[in-house]
Amino acid sequence: xxxxxxxxxxxxxxxxxxxxxxxxxxxxxxxxxxxxxxxxxxxxxxxxxxxxxxxxxxxxxxxxxxxxxxxxxxxxxxxxxxxxxxxxxxxxxxxxxxxxxxxxxxxxxxxxxxxxxxx
Ligand code: HEC
Numbered sequence: 001x002x003x004x005x006x007x008x009x010x011x012x013x014x015x016x017x018x019x020x021x022x023x024x025x026x027x028x029x030x031x032x033x034x035x036x037x038x039x040x041x042x043x044x045x046x047x048x049x050x051x052x053x054x055x056x057x058x059x060x061x062x063x064x065x066x067x068x069x070x071x072x073x074x075x076x077x078x079x080x081x082x083x084x085x086x087x088x089x090x091x092x093x094x095x096x097x098x099x100x101x102x103x104x105x106x107x108x109x110x111x112x113x114x115x116x117x118x119x
Pocket of ligand 1: 009037041042043044045051052067071075076078080081082089093101118
């Protein structure tokens with residue numbers, strides 16, 4: 001396979017530029033976890049939801065850890081997320097996003113320093 005030199009050069013320049021600006025590759029935590037939670041979880045778990053209302057402060061830290069370890073997949077693999085293309089929740093949320101949501105949930109748990117709803 002032959003890659004045109006122009007593309008290779010552009011990619012290389014891109015890499016170098018990225019390195020120089022020092023922009024962190026992963027987004028700042030907290031704010032993004034919160035946004036992701038609102039986008040991907042709150043739609044089904046807001047107040048009065050038939051699936052139960054869940055915000056970070058609905059559970060304590062241990063419960064969130066256990067939830068993401070065990071229950072998340074079991075409870076969501078057959079649940080279709082109509083708002084994001086009609087795929088199961090577990091296929092809709094990327095592993096990276098889920099990790100941020102997990103951190104946000106644990107950080108805002110009922111027994112954390114700053115219990116949080118998701119706004
Ligand atoms: C498309 C709808 C939908 C989305 C999106 C969704 N859930 Fe759920 N969730 C459900 C349903 C349905 C259940 C099962 C309720 C039941 O067992 O009766 C559930 C159950 C739960 C439970 C309870 C588990 C238990 O102990 O029984 C928690 C906590 C939860 N979800 C958190 C989340 C989080 C966090 C997200 C985002 C990462 C999320 N959910 C995204 C529909 C959804």
